[in-house]
Every structure is written in C-alpha cells, then in structure tokens.
Amino acid sequence: MTVEIIEPHGLCAGVDAAVARALRLRDVYCLHGLVHNEIITGDLRDLRFKFVESVEDVPKGGTVVFSAHGVGPSVRRAAKDRELTVVDATCPFVDRVHRAARSFAKRGMPVAIICDPAHVEARGIADEVLDLPDGRALVPENGLLSDWPGGSGPAKGLEGRKIGVVAQTTMNADDVERCVAVLRGKYDIESSADVCAATKDRQNAVRRFAKTHHGEGSRVLVLGSPSSSNCRRLAEIARECGTGSLLAGTMDEVRALDLNGVDVLGVTSGASTPERFFTEAVRYLRNVPRHVAIVMDGNGRWASQRGKKRGEGHVAGAETLSKVLEWCGDRGIAYLTVYAFSTENWKRPKAEVDGLMSLFARMLKLKGGDFVRKKVRFRMIGRRGDLSKGLLATIEELERRTAGFERQFIVAISYGGRAEIVDAVNEAIRRGEPMTEETFSRCLYAPDVPDPDLVIRTSGELRTSNFLLWESAYSEYYFTDVLWPDFSESDLDKALESYASRHRRMGGV
Ligand code: IPE
Numbered sequence: 180m181t182v183e184i185i186e187p188h189g190l191c192a193g194v195d196a197a198v199a200r201a202l203r204l205r206d207v208y209c210l211h212g213l214v215h216n217e218i219i220t221g222d223l224r225d226l227r228f229k230f231v232e233s234v235e236d237v238p239k240g241g242t243v244v245f246s247a248h249g250v251g252p253s254v255r256r257a258a259k260d261r262e263l264t265v266v267d268a269t270c271p272f273v274d275r276v277h278r279a280a281r282s283f284a285k286r287g288m289p290v291a292i293i294c295d296p297a298h299v300e301a302r303g304i305a306d307e308v309l310d311l312p313d314g315r316a317l318v319p320e321n322g323l324l325s326d327w328p329g330g331s332g333p334a335k336g337l338e339g340r341k342i343g344v345v346a347q348t349t350m351n352a353d354d355v356e357r358c359v360a361v362l363r364g365k366y367d368i369e370s371s372a373d374v375c376a377a378t379k380d381r382q383n384a385v386r387r388f389a390k391t392h393h394g395e396g397s398r399v400l401v402l403g404s405p406s407s408s409n410c411r412r413l414a415e416i417a418r419e420c421g422t423g424s425l426l427a428g429t430m431d432e433v434r435a436l437d438l439n440g441v442d443v444l445g446v447t448s449g450a451s452t453p454e455r456f457f458t459e460a461v462r463y464l465r466n467v468p469r470h471v472a473i474v475m476d477g478n479g480r481w482a483s484q485r486g487k488k489r490g491e492g493h494v495a496g497a498e499t500l501s502k503v504l505e506w507c508g509d510r511g512i513a514y515l516t517v518y519a520f521s522t523e524n525w526k527r528p529k530a531e532v533d534g535l536m537s538l539f540a541r542m543l544k545l546k547g548g549d550f551v552r553k554k555v556r557f558r559m560i561g562r563r564g565d566l567s568k569g570l571l572a573t574i575e576e577l578e579r580r581t582a583g584f585e586r587q588f589i590v591a592i593s594y595g596g597r598a599e600i601v602d603a604v605n606e607a608i609r610r611g612e613p614m615t616e617e618t619f620s621r622c623l624y625a626p627d628v629p630d631p632d633l634v635i636r637t638s639g640e641l642r643t644s645n646f647l648l649w650e651s652a653y654s655e656y657y658f659t660d661v662l663w664p665d666f667s668e669s670d671l672d673k674a675l676e677s678y679a680s681r682h683r684r685m686g687g688v
Pocket residue numbers: 475476477478479480481519520521524535638
C-alpha cells in the first residue's frame with residue numbers, strides 16, 4: 180500500500196493560536212471543547228481544564244475560556260454577570276462571521292446562516308442576530324442544507340425583504356455555493372458567506388487527490404475526531420468525488436482500520452488535528468520504524484580513497500549526519516541514535532581522538548540553535564566521566580535546553596554496550612531492587628527510550644562493534660557497503676523499505 184500525504188493538511192492558524200494560548204493556562208473552565216479534538220481535550224484535561232456546557236456551571240469569579248468556535252453576546256453577558264475572567268480563544272475568522280451577521284441584523288435584515296444548526300459555532304452566530312430586537316435568523320431546516328424555510332418560495336413574513344447570508348467557517352465550500360444559489364432564487368440577498376481559507380484549501384486538496392485516485396483500491400483517510408465538523412466534511416468530499424473515505428481520531432482507531440485491498444491511501448487531517456498524531460499515524464501506516472540507530476562507519480576509508488586525512492572524513496561524516504537527522508524527521512522517525520565514538524575508539528591515535536572531540540564540540544555549538552528551532556531533544560549516552568569538562572558542559576547545556584521536546588536525537592559518545600551493561604548492573608545494585616529485565620532496563624543510560632526497531636551499519640562491516648547490546652536484542656539489522664559520508668536520502672529509504680518488508684515475529688509465530 181502506498182501512503183500519500185495530501186497537502187495542505189492539519190492545524191489552521193486559528194486553532195494553533197487557540198491551543199498555544201490554552202496550553203499556558205491551568206485549572207480553568209472551558210466552555211465546550213476548545214476545539215473538536217479528543218487528543219487536545221486530553222492534553223488540556225492533564226492541565227486540569229474542566230469542560231462545561233454553560234457559563235452557569237463556572238463558579239462565580241472563576242476563569243472561563245471561550246472556545247475557538249466563538250460565543251454570542253448572551254453568553255458574554257452571562258459571563259460578565261458571574262464576574263468571570265474571560266480568555267477568549269475565538270478564531271478570528273469566526274469572529275469575522277459574527278461581525279458580518281450582526282451588521283446585517285443591525286441594518287434590519289433577517290440573516291440566513293448556512294450551517295449545521297447543532298454546531299456550537301452556528302449557535303454563537305445565531306445568537307448575534309437574535310440578540311438584536313426583531314433579529315431573525317434563518318437556518319436550514321432539519322439540519323438539511325437543501326431545506327430552507329418556506330419551501331420553494333420565501334418564508335412567511337420575509338416576502339420582498341432583503342436577506343443577509345453568512346456561513347459557518349467549516350462548511351463544504353461547494354455546499355455553501357449551492358445554498359447561496361438556492362437563497363438567491365428565493366430572496367434578494369446580500370452574501371458574505373464563505374468558508375475559511377484553511378478549510379477551503381484542505382477541501383480542495385482532497386478533491387485533487389480524489390480526482391486522480393478514484394478506483395476500488397483508493398481511499399482517503401481523514402485523521403481527526405468524528406465530532407469535528409471540518410474533518411467530517413473532508414471525508415464527505417472524498418466520498419462525493421468517488422473515493423472511499425475513513426475517519427480515525429486516535430492511534431487505536433488507526434490500528435483498527437480495515438485497509439484490506441487498499442493500494443493507495445491518501446492521508447489528510449482537519450484543522451483541529453494535532454500534527455504529532457498525524458506524524459505518528461503516517462509512520463505507523465508506512466511501517467516506518469519509531470527508533471532508528473546507526474553505526475556511522477567508514478569515514479576513514481572515505482577519506483583515504485580521496486587522498487585526504489582521516490579527520491576530513493569525520494568532518495564529511497558530520498555533515499551527512501545533519502542531513503540524516505532531517506530526513507529522519509521528514510519520515511516521522513521519533514528517535515535517532517547514532518554511534519559517534521565507542522569505548523574502544525580511545526585506542527586511536529591521540530591526534531584523531533582530539534580531532535573527533537573538538538569536532539563534536541564544534542558541531543554541537545553550531546547546531547544547538549537548530550535543535551531548539553526544530554524542536555529536537557538532544558541527549559548523550561555513554562560514559563560522561565571520560566569526556567573533557569568543556570565538551571560535557573556543552574552537551575549538558577544542550578540537553579537542558581531541549582529537554583521538553585518529543586522527537587529525540589541521541590548521540591553515543593564514549594559508548595560501549597558492555598560498559599552500559601556494567602554501569603547498569605552497578606546502578607541496579609546501588610538501588611537494591613530485585614533484578615528483573617524491567618528493573619535492569621531502568622538503569623540503562625536512556626531508560627525511557629524505546630529499543631531501536633532498526634539498526635543500520637554502513638561501510639560493509641558485518642558486526643555490531645559493541646553498540647546497544649542490550650537494547651538491540653530484537654532489532655532488525657540493515658547493512659550497506661556505502662561509506663558513511665556518502666550515505667544519501669535514497670540509501671536511508673532503501674534501509675526503511677527493507678525494514679517495512681520484514682515480519683517481526685518477536686519470538687512468536
Ligand atoms: C566511523 O568511521 C567514525 C568513528 C569511529 C568515529 P571510522 O573512523 O571507523 O572509519 P573507517 O572504519 O576507518 O573507514
């Protein structure tokens with residue numbers, strides 16, 4: 180099965196800003212879900228957010244967050260009456276629709292709202308209109324967009340009147356156009372009905388994909404919660420265009436998908452779907468390893484083949500590593516561990532060892548900012564006491580600066596698998612716990628990092644050279660003759676393809 184990412188996908192600016200704002204809060208009340216996504220709701224519950232359906236449920240004087248979907252004036256008044264502190268996370272595009280609806284109503288016009296009448300955003304927009312004396316809001320009847328009050332003619336009491344038209348920001352753009360046409364047939368209208376640009380772009384991308392992939396073996400997978408209007412629209416649009424569609428909101432749902440007979444799977448996500456879920460789902464669907472470990476070998480031979488000094492090979496190898504880290508990120512690999520210097524490498528001539536140590540310090544200083552910008556957590560495994568004070572300080576400073584990030588880059592320096600096991604044994608004895616595989620694993624250098632799924636070794640050597648002896652017990656190995664400085668993006672893809680085709684039995688059948 181080929182997994183194609185449909186672009187653009189995912190978080191829109193409005194949701195991104197609302198989530199960023201909410202993540203700074205603790206112990207507050209939120210009116211409805213901040214956005215319709217259960218992963219984000221879970222994150223906020225962890226920050227002790229309480230979700231309520233009415234401001235009446237917020238204790239007097241408390242803090243309430245208005246969700247990205249917006250609220251009408253009656254809710255704002257109720258919050259004021261209860262003396263609540265308000266954090267308004269309303270999306271600016273929703274706000275614009277509120278203002279348009281209100282301005283139509285102020286001019287005495289009834290306002291048709293193209294919407295899903297049960298959606299909180301629609302209720303907020305309707306509230307803007309109904310709040311004004313004689314304000315009249317028209318919504319599609321029975322939730323059906325084709326069904327406007329009044330049958331084929333104008334609704335009662337609206338004969339000859341000019342009607343303002345607005346739309347909920349996450350509708351299907353084609354439906355909005357069709358509704359505007361229906362309303363124009365019945366009334367003299369002034370329309371500012373439009374879905375937001377992010378919604379439209381994501382919908383058009385699904386249409387483009389569905390146009391070229393509508394056979395039996397094609398599907399569109401929308402990642403996002405079933406409660407999300409814009410996610411459901413994406414799935415509907417794929418079906419309208421003749422491509423089967425699936426919707427999954429959690430990794431459990433992704434794992435449970437029936438993908439039998441699917442040759443091409445287009446994957447998109449809605450405006451409220453966190454990117455970390457999207458990346459993990461795509462990685463799972465493509466069978467990309469979560470943790471890749473690399474024995475970066477062959478720098479010396481690369482240099483001598485070119486009549487260069489070994490040190491130049493190491494510099495070229497360091498450049499390759501920067502690129503590999505990026506390629507791994509692009510592919511959703513969550514952990515990359517690289518073998519940079521083994522406990523046995525101290526045997527090398529002093530000049531080479533010194534050159535390597537200063538190369539490590541130089542690279543970390545040069546790349547430190549990139550790790551922060553790209554949100555990559557840097558860590559070292561190995562015997563820290565063997566390193567110079569200066570190098571260790573640089574390493575530990577970068578570890579501190581990047582400690583909060585999810586994606587991880589782990590460099591093994593003065594690392595030996597046997598040394599790690601011995602160090603872990605001593606630590607386990609010190610802790611005095613009964614020794615089991617679990618308690619022992621907790622004493623390793625990076626106990627929270629999952630075992631590598633794939634270990635790659637370059638330069639044609641067919642050995643582990645003391646790398647991750649405990650952790651690689653069930654790793655898949657991939658060997659290539661390519662020398663590390665020459666390791667390219669397509670070499671990485673070959674290793675990943677090889678991995679994806681393997682059946683990891685883990686001792687089972
Ligand atoms: C790997 O390249 C890098 C380190 C061990 C630091 P080598 O230096 O082992 O290169 P070859 O094996 O001599 O070609």
